[in-house]
């Protein structure tokens with residue numbers, strides 16, 4: 534492979550058209566069993582990965598010159614080599630090792646990005662004891678990270694809590710909203726609040742080796758802020774308010790986080806109309822609405 538130290542730009546103007554390209558491999562499942570990190574306990578990293586590379590290979594697109602094209606099959610193989618070289622605790626640690634390894638192995642690369650999505654396996658407890666090598670799959674939540682390395686630059690890590698399902702069966706309302714002639718939604722002080730949190734957060738510095746602990750703290754902040762202290766809990770005036778408070782709580786508690794981007798669907802559960810059968814329904818019988826959902830987006834940045 535002709536790998537030039539002086540990389541060509543990843544775009545080219547040909548006959549008045551700007552052509553840009555990146556490529557890589559996705560759906561690369563790396564299933565790494567750590568046997569030594571916390572021996573005698575095994576750990577499982579079941580990670581679906583996307584690899585994206587940028588370099589001076591635009592001629593592959595414009596004239597079919599593949600001389601700077603590392604086959605995506607080779608990229609995939611290389612990721613397993615990275616997995617073999619270390620026992621990583623988190624998606625972030627594995628992602629950083631992978632990005633560094635790609636940039637070190639291929640001097641012609643400008644930039645390497647890994648998008649990692651970990652399927653969670655929780656250790657089983659059997660006869661009151663943590664089991665050393667038996668696990669239970671936990672879904673749909675996933676531990677996600679995007680790690681971007683640029684030659685000569687810093688590594689950037691974006692961590693995501695993805696698909697964290699949260700529910701509370703009371704202490705949620707929605708009222709005082711703008712009403713016009715098309716409004717049919719009745720105000721309420723008692724409804725069911727269900728969501729699946731997608732939260733992406735950024736760091737002021739790279740807390741290598743501490744990513745997993747930070748993820749657990751963020752999750753704990755979210756859980757506590759969403760539910761409020763028992764037995765009463767905390768009243769939510771809207772998804773917007775609660776979402777913002779969840780992000781603020783994590784930023785207040787974890788100093789080296791700088792920004793949260795939150796997306797919370799409002800997974801509507803409507804009360805089933807039992808009045809049609811002359812039966813009461815004191816917020817006890819609902820159905821999940823499969824159709825349109827609210828989607829509430831919020832960005833909170835430390836300034």
Ligand SMILES: O=c1[nH]c(=O)c2[nH]c(=O)[nH]c2[nH]1
Nearest residue numbers: 707718770771772773799827
């Ligand atoms: O918490 C809510 N926020 C909204 O913006 C909204 N809109 C809606 O119909 N229900 C809700 N609930």
